[in-house]
Structures are given as structure tokens and as C-alpha cells.
Amino acid sequence: MAGNDVTDLVERARKGDPRAVARLISHVEDGSPLLREVMAALTPYAGGAYVVGLTGSPGVGKSTSTSALVTAFRTQGKRVGVLAVDPSSPFSGGALLGDRVRMQEHATDRDVYIRSMASRGHLGGLSASTPQAVRVLDAAGCDVVLIETVGVGQSEVEIAATADTSVVLLAPGMGDGIQAAKAGILEIGDLFVVNKADRDGADATARELGHMLALGESRSPGDWRPPIVKTVAATGQGIEEFVEALDKHKSWLEENGQLDERRRYRASVEIEGIALAALRARIGDLHGDRRLSVLAERVVGRELDPYSAADELVAGVSD
Amino acid sequence: MAGNDVTDLVERARKGDPRAVARLISHVEDGSPLLREVMAALTPYAGGAYVVGLTGSPGVGKSTSTSALVTAFRTQGKRVGVLAVDPSSPFSGGALLGDRVRMQEHATDRDVYIRSMASRGHLGGLSASTPQAVRVLDAAGCDVVLIETVGVGQSEVEIAATADTSVVLLAPGMGDGIQAAKAGILEIGDLFVVNKADRDGADATARELGHMLALGESRSPGDWRPPIVKTVAATGQGIEEFVEALDKHKSWLEENGQLDERRRYRASVEIEGIALAALRARIGDLHGDRRLSVLAERVVGRELDPYSAADELVAGVSD
Incomplete structure (x- = not known):
């Protein structure tokens, strides 16, 4: 593929051709020799997307929550990109879609891009490739990019930390309080969601989480205080509040110069x-x-x- | 601490002083400025330990199995080191002992060193620090070093792959077959253990695993064929067979020049x-x-x- 083909691919992606977007992300995922050229061609068009990282243990309902957010943002007329990053797949070279069936409902919507990405275990691969895949979706005109990762290890925490807003999902009765502390995700959460809030123990989980957040707190006035939202993503309950909390955090980021700060951080991880x-x-x-x-x-x-x-x-x- | 203190610390560690061993491993974990000197002082005394990596999903009984192995090796009069590596703890700076209560029974045995290590998220930290902590225990006269990791991500798989023998633990009814394939641990297992073999589904799990191993197989005659051992670590059932399988693999490694090969790999990861x-x-x-x-x-x-x-x-x- 020659240089003109990269230009052509970028042009088609910007016009909303899903296959062009898919091919550009494949360049990222494969560590293609053209990646440099691809990124240079995309850079002028990036910067418009609001990037949300969602992380949580298996079983908390990440895919269902992501899907509910997609629906909410689509109702607002926004174009949405979803990156499901699966760093636990070093050898197989292709993320298993497994429980992403929920996403199927958006599969025919041309204003929704959904992509599973496996990390290839290259050095710098995981840390550089997520910001790069975000840049593809951003330059292709997505208003919102959702990055979904299983929050079980350091790499996932790092991915989530490259978002504008990092959301930590929990569910009742999974010993998540301790898990959260262990994985260091309390520190990175801008917003906490207790999903499956119709189950026993949801209030207790939210309370325990509130205590842990208060314990770790050393904030100044004007600092962002991470809210705790309760949802039942499968029925849509609480999703409106979830989206409102995201909007509030985005506004806070903009008003406090933090949005650029986060983006500089994301770029520095990539560089x-x-x-x-x-x-x-x-x-x-x-x-x-x-x-x-x-x-x-x-x-x-x-x-x-x-x-x-x-x-x-x-x-x-x-x- | 001056150079002579490093020499002194190494001397004391070699004589079996557990506090000296602990301080040396702290140099590794903290990325101490003396680490270079510590490793240089240890290098002449390393090379005698047989290094076994144990990995598996949470709940398969890794700690119980490790503890049962420690008991078995102690019965043989061997000095044993245990490293519990917890890469999911990037911020807290100190691994949670959590479910390592089982290890308590060995806590007063001077010929058993047990250490939890958290990864600090430094680049090269996790990959370099495990071989370095192994070198401390090795030079301190451990005959066997067991590295226990939660096998959920790429980093853990990498740690396990730096051992002489990599053991993958599974338990019935956890959908482990798929998990194993996903994490790429089928490729790294020299020995598979189905623990909790008194539970329903143990035979099915062993069978499914056997099929998956056969599927992935492209071995020549003389190649090592990973055996599947069934254990109930909590009661000691099957531990004898487990140890025999380890002995067999160690002999195979020695007879086929693979032991040095593995050690070169471990050293190259560290370098x-x-x-x-x-x-x-x-x-x-x-x-x-x-x-x-x-x-x-x-x-x-x-x-x-x-x-x-x-x-x-x-x-x-x-x-």
C-alpha cells in the first residue's frame, strides 16, 4: 500500500466508511509498518472526541453498561466508538467476543463503531496502541469513544487512566471493595457505578465504596469528588444519571484545564x-x-x- | 549502606538468615540503587535452585497447592523459597497476603522463605524483578523456588514462562478451558494440575483440557508431553504424583539441554x-x-x- 492509499483510507474513514475505520485500527493492532504514516495523516483531524474508560472485574456488567451508554449517546445524536481491549490475550492474536453479544443491537448502526482489540504483548504495544486506536475513532468523527477493559491487572488500569474520564464499575456481593483497592482502581476512578443495583447488597456495596473513597481522600476545595451512581444497565435504570455524571465530569475537566492535561498524559504515554x-x-x-x-x-x-x-x-x- | 554491607548481607543470607534474605528481596522490590551491587554479589552463588512457576485463575487453589508442595519438598529435606507475585497491585506498594493464610503453617520453618511481591509498574520492573528475586533465593541456598502468580494477564504468563517448569492449575467447573486458551497458558504449561479433583466435573475438566492440548499439538518424538495430574491439595491427595511429575520434567529438561535453555531465557528477560x-x-x-x-x-x-x-x-x- 502506497502513501496515497493511506490518504485515501483516512479520507474514507472521515466520511464514515466503517471498513476504512476497521482497516486503520488493524494497522494499529498489527503494528503495521505504515502506522507512522497513518498516525501522521490522522493527527490533524483528532481532538474532538470525549474519551471514557470503563473498567471492572468480570461479571459486573461492563458490556451491558457500555451498550446502554451507546444507546443513550445515540439518542443525543452522537457518533460513538467502542474499543473493547483485552490484554489477557497475548498469544491468540484476536480478542474473543464472548460476552459482547449485547453489542449486537448496535451492529447495524452506521454511527456506531465497535472494535475488539487484543494486545500483542509488544513492548509499548498496549500503552501506545490504545491511544492510537482512539485517534482513529476520534479522527473518523466519533463524538464519544468508550474504552472497555477488564480491570484485573495493571495494564488495564493504565489503559483506563488514558481516558478523559475513568469509570469504575462494581456489582453487589463480589467482594469488589477489596478487589478495587487491590487493583489500585480507587485511585483512577472519576466516577463509580454500582451496577445490578436491583440485587441484594447494592446499598452495602455503595456504602463500603463511599467509605473507602473517603479514607483515601486528601482533596482540596474545587477538586473533583467521584460520585457513586447506581444502575441496572440491563433495564436502563440509572443510565440517565450515569450520562449526567459523565457530562458533569467533562464540564469540570474543561473548566479546570484538566481536559488538556489528560490529553497530554494520553499523548505522553503514546510517545x-x-x-x-x-x-x-x-x-x-x-x-x-x-x-x-x-x-x-x-x-x-x-x-x-x-x-x-x-x-x-x-x-x-x-x- | 556501603559496599561492605552488601557483602555482609549476602554472607548472612547464604548462612540462612531470613532477615538478610528479606532485605535483599526488598532491594529488588524497591528498585534500590544498590541493586546492581547486590546482583553482582549474588551471581557467583546462583544456579543451584530448581524454579517452578505456578499459575491459574483465582479460586483454583494456588496457595493451597503451593503449601502442599512446600510440605512435600520439606519432607525431602529441601530448602524452599516461595515468591507470590501480585502484578495487579500497581499503586498500593505491597502485596496483600489475603488468601495466603495456608502458608502460615510454614511461617516458623527456617528452611522456608515466603515472600509476597507487588509489581511497581516500572518498565522492566516486573520482568526483571522476578528473575532477580529468584536469584536472591537461589543464592541463599534454596533447592526449590516456587513462583506463584494469578494467571489472568499477560504479565503473569510472562512470569510463569521464566521458570524451569511452568505449572498451570485449574479447577472443575470454572470454564477454565476457555480461560486457559484465552490467557495463552496452554502454550506455556509443562504440567497441568486439575485441583479440587473431588468435586463434580473434575474428570470432564481433565478430559476437555486433554482435548485442547491435543488440538494444539505439533510435537516431534522426544518432545515433552505435558501430563495432567489430579489433586486435592487441601487433603494432600495427588501431591505425590504432582511432585513426581515435576521430577520427571526436571530430568527431561536436564537430559535434553533444556534446563540451561530455560535459564538463558530467564537471564535474557532480566537483561x-x-x-x-x-x-x-x-x-x-x-x-x-x-x-x-x-x-x-x-x-x-x-x-x-x-x-x-x-x-x-x-x-x-x-x-
Whole structure:
């Protein structure tokens, strides 16, 4: 594919051609050699989308909630992109759609883009690729981009933290309070949603969460205080309040210069990911994998300590 | 702490002082400035330990199984180290012991070292720090080191893959077949254990697993065929077979030159982690975080595409 084809693909994506959008995201996912060109072509058109990260343990109803949000934003006439990021799939190379059946109802809506992305385990891959996929959807004219991740590990927390607004979903009776603390997601939540609020224990979960948030609090006046919203996403109950809470947070971000701050953070995660991948490639180009094997052998043979081995590996980068 | 103190600490660790071992692992976990010196001092004494990685979803009985293995190895008079790695704890800085109560029975045994490690989310941190903590326990005279991780994400799979033998634990009726395929752990398992084998569905789980392993198979004669062992770790049932299967795999590794191969892999993961952390630090030293912020701002402002920004960030490394 030549340069003009990238320009053409970007033009078609901007006109709302879903296949063009899909191909651009494939460039991101595959770490295509044209990715650089693709990102350069998209950059002038990005910046309009409001990016919401949704994270939570399996079973809290992330897909149902995401789908309910899509419906709400579509009612407002907005174009919506959904990225379901599945970092737990390092080998299979293609996220399983599994429980994303709920999303089917939007499958025929041309103003909704839905994409599952697996992380390929490349260094900088996960951290750089999510902002890049967001840029595709953003430049393609999405007003809102929803990033859905399973919040079980550090990588997922990091993805959610690159959004403009990070939503943490919980459900009653899953020991989520402790889970939340463990995964560090209390720190990143701008908004907490207790879904399945028609179940026993919903109030207790919301209360426990409120206590934990209060415990961790060291806020100044004017700081954002993360609200707790109760929803039953399957019936739509509470979704209006959910969307209102998102609107409020977005307004707060804009009024306090935080929206640009978050976007700079997202860009810096991306830039650093690309830079480190480039440095890693440079190590590989200089030495080949054989060089690393030889060094590893010397460490195993106790001739060399691992730091001296790393020095030798890095040395050539400065040449 | 001066250089002589590192030497002293290493000497004490080699004599079996648990506090010295604990302090050495803290250097690893904290990314201490003395880490380089610590690793250099440990390197001559490492290489004797057999390293077993255990991974599986929450609830399969990893801690109970690990504890049962510790008991079995202690009966053989072996010194045992246990690393419980919890990569889901990026912020709290200290792994929660939670369900590790089972380990308490070994708490007073001076020939058993048990350590929970949280990943700090530093680049190269998780990948480099596990081999480094293994080196501490190895040099301190452990015959066996068990690395226990929750197998839910890519990082955990990577940790398990740095062991001499990787054990994947499953339990009946948890949809583990699909989970295993998803997390890519079928590829890394040298040995599969269906724990809680007294429960309904244990045979079905073992059978389903056997089918999945057969499906993915493209082995030559002489290749290792991962066995499936059924255990009830809580009662000790099947633990003898589990240990025998580990012995068999260790012998196979030795006879086929694979033990050194695995150790070279572990060392190369460590070396690369250190090298990348050094390169990242060099970017930071050259430019400071402000440089990255300025570049991120230009990307957000659509003046610069992220790849050109990464080029500028990397440029100084070559000077």
C-alpha cells in the first residue's frame, strides 16, 4: 500500500466508511509498518472526541453498561466508538467476543463503531496502541469513544487512566471493595457505578465504596469528588444519571484545564511507548537476538552479572 | 549502606538468615540503587535452585497447592523459597497476603522463605524483578523456588514462562478451558494440575483440557508431553504424583539441554528489562519529564504527530 492509499483510507474513514475505520485500527493492532504514516495523516483531524474508560472485574456488567451508554449517546445524536481491549490475550492474536453479544443491537448502526482489540504483548504495544486506536475513532468523527477493559491487572488500569474520564464499575456481593483497592482502581476512578443495583447488597456495596473513597481522600476545595451512581444497565435504570455524571465530569475537566492535561498524559504515554519500542528495535538491529543469548549464557555461567550484561547490550545504542 | 554491607548481607543470607534474605528481596522490590551491587554479589552463588512457576485463575487453589508442595519438598529435606507475585497491585506498594493464610503453617520453618511481591509498574520492573528475586533465593541456598502468580494477564504468563517448569492449575467447573486458551497458558504449561479433583466435573475438566492440548499439538518424538495430574491439595491427595511429575520434567529438561535453555531465557528477560529501564532513564536524564510534556502538548495541539515526537525524544540517546 502506497502513501496515497493511506490518504485515501483516512479520507474514507472521515466520511464514515466503517471498513476504512476497521482497516486503520488493524494497522494499529498489527503494528503495521505504515502506522507512522497513518498516525501522521490522522493527527490533524483528532481532538474532538470525549474519551471514557470503563473498567471492572468480570461479571459486573461492563458490556451491558457500555451498550446502554451507546444507546443513550445515540439518542443525543452522537457518533460513538467502542474499543473493547483485552490484554489477557497475548498469544491468540484476536480478542474473543464472548460476552459482547449485547453489542449486537448496535451492529447495524452506521454511527456506531465497535472494535475488539487484543494486545500483542509488544513492548509499548498496549500503552501506545490504545491511544492510537482512539485517534482513529476520534479522527473518523466519533463524538464519544468508550474504552472497555477488564480491570484485573495493571495494564488495564493504565489503559483506563488514558481516558478523559475513568469509570469504575462494581456489582453487589463480589467482594469488589477489596478487589478495587487491590487493583489500585480507587485511585483512577472519576466516577463509580454500582451496577445490578436491583440485587441484594447494592446499598452495602455503595456504602463500603463511599467509605473507602473517603479514607483515601486528601482533596482540596474545587477538586473533583467521584460520585457513586447506581444502575441496572440491563433495564436502563440509572443510565440517565450515569450520562449526567459523565457530562458533569467533562464540564469540570474543561473548566479546570484538566481536559488538556489528560490529553497530554494520553499523548505522553503514546510517545513514550513508541520511543521505547524504537530503542528496543535499535538494540535488536545492532546486536540481533544472538547477542542477547550470548550475554544471557554468560550470566547463567556466572561469568557476568546481569547489570554488566545490560551495559554491554545498551552500549551500542550510543554509537 | 556501603559496599561492605552488601557483602555482609549476602554472607548472612547464604548462612540462612531470613532477615538478610528479606532485605535483599526488598532491594529488588524497591528498585534500590544498590541493586546492581547486590546482583553482582549474588551471581557467583546462583544456579543451584530448581524454579517452578505456578499459575491459574483465582479460586483454583494456588496457595493451597503451593503449601502442599512446600510440605512435600520439606519432607525431602529441601530448602524452599516461595515468591507470590501480585502484578495487579500497581499503586498500593505491597502485596496483600489475603488468601495466603495456608502458608502460615510454614511461617516458623527456617528452611522456608515466603515472600509476597507487588509489581511497581516500572518498565522492566516486573520482568526483571522476578528473575532477580529468584536469584536472591537461589543464592541463599534454596533447592526449590516456587513462583506463584494469578494467571489472568499477560504479565503473569510472562512470569510463569521464566521458570524451569511452568505449572498451570485449574479447577472443575470454572470454564477454565476457555480461560486457559484465552490467557495463552496452554502454550506455556509443562504440567497441568486439575485441583479440587473431588468435586463434580473434575474428570470432564481433565478430559476437555486433554482435548485442547491435543488440538494444539505439533510435537516431534522426544518432545515433552505435558501430563495432567489430579489433586486435592487441601487433603494432600495427588501431591505425590504432582511432585513426581515435576521430577520427571526436571530430568527431561536436564537430559535434553533444556534446563540451561530455560535459564538463558530467564537471564535474557532480566537483561533486556534492565537495558530498557536504563534507556528509559537515559531519556529522562537527557530531557527531564518536561521535555515529554512539551512534546505531548504539541501532539495534542496537532502540530506534531506522535512518531515525530518519539523521534525527538529518542534523538538525544544517540549523543
